[in-house]
Amino acid sequence: MIGMSQANLVEPWRIEMNKEIKTEIQNYKDVKVIFADAAQSSEKQVSDVERLVRLGIDLLIISPNEVALLAPIVNKVYKIIPVIVLDRDDPDFNHTLYIGPDNELIGRHAGQFVVDLLAGKEGNVVQVEGLSESPPVIGRSKGFLQIISQHPNIHVVDTIVADWLRDKAEDQLKQRFVTYPQIDVIFAHNDAMALGAYVAASKLRIKDIQFIGIDGLPGSEGGVHLVNTGVLAGTFTYPAGGKDAIQFAMKILKKEDNIPQKVTLQSRIITK
Numbered sequence: 001m002i003g004m005s006q007a008n009l010v011e012p013w014r015i016e017m018n019k020e021i022k023t024e025i026q027n028y029k030d031v032k033v034i035f036a037d038a039a040q041s042s043e044k045q046v047s048d049v050e051r052l053v054r055l056g057i058d059l060l061i062i063s064p065n066e067v068a069l070l071a072p073i074v075n076k077v078y079k080i081i082p083v084i085v086l087d088r089d090d091p092d093f094n095h096t097l098y099i100g101p102d103n104e105l106i107g108r109h110a111g112q113f114v115v116d117l118l119a120g121k122e123g124n125v126v127q128v129e130g131l132s133e134s135p136p137v138i139g140r141s142k143g144f145l146q147i148i149s150q151h152p153n154i155h156v157v158d159t160i161v162a163d164w165l166r167d168k169a170e171d172q173l174k175q176r177f178v179t180y181p182q183i184d185v186i187f188a189h190n191d192a193m194a195l196g197a198y199v200a201a202s203k204l205r206i207k208d209i210q211f212i213g214i215d216g217l218p219g220s221e222g223g224v225h226l227v228n229t230g231v232l233a234g235t236f237t238y239p240a241g242g243k244d245a246i247q248f249a250m251k252i253l254k255k256e257d258n259i260p261q262k263v264t265l266q267s268r269i270i271t272k
């Protein structure tokens with residue numbers, strides 16, 4: 001029995017992760033997955049993990065909400081059973097395996113994409129970040145600023161925090177646009193917030209902004225569709241790793257040798 005502790009099921013990217021897990025586990029008839037949804041609360045995620053362990057799971061998969069608040073329980077569980085961490089890693093985590101994309105690399109690619117979009121022209125950029133202190137935010141921002149800082153004619157005029165949520169990005173940008181100079185590019189750390197930023201600009205009839213996101217999901221509000229319909233100039237895929245987690249979980253449970261400690265998933269840029 002595998003326990004899967006998910007940070008929330010509001011965000012489409014997480015729904016996709018759980019879907020991958022449900023599909024992949026069908027290939028292993030003798031193993032079940034019990035899902036827990038922390039509903040965006042790290043406190044609830046701690047008690048979810050405690051409950052899964054009490055139910056007798058043999059392996060824990062966790063996609064953490066706030067890593068700092070979850071490190072103690074992850075480390076406690078790791079002493080008893082194998083733990084696979086997805087997406088948000090932390091130096092304080094003890095785990096069997098971490099699976100996720102390279103956020104710093106994605107940030108650098110996003111920075112280069114901004115450089116390409118501006119094609120040598122002077123430009124103003126706004127960054128829209130997810131939950132502050134979250135490892136993907138730190139990595140994505142670091143990589144992005146590494147590239148942008150090499151181009152003195154590109155100015156990051158503001159960085160806002162919208163907790164990965166579309167409506168928060170929309171609300172904040174609606175207020176901030178009033179004080180901004182002409183903005184050329186908005187780089188949001190996920191497609192949901194990029195869409196929120198786009199909606200805010202549309203409502204205020206602000207034109208000539210190019211929007212970039214991350215996740216590149218299928219579906220009607222997914223990044224692929226947003227790029228196809230011209231809402232986003234581009235997005236970067238951010239594989240959720242659900243399928244990989246189950247495949248590695250099975251290898252770990254079968255006590256196979258040569259299990260890596262880290263698996264880096266590949267991201268691709270999507271443009272029209």
Ligand code: FRU
Binds near residue numbers: 014087136189238
């Ligand atoms: C979902 C999500 C994704 C993002 C990832 C980063 O919670 O916000 O949109 O790419 O988390 O951890």
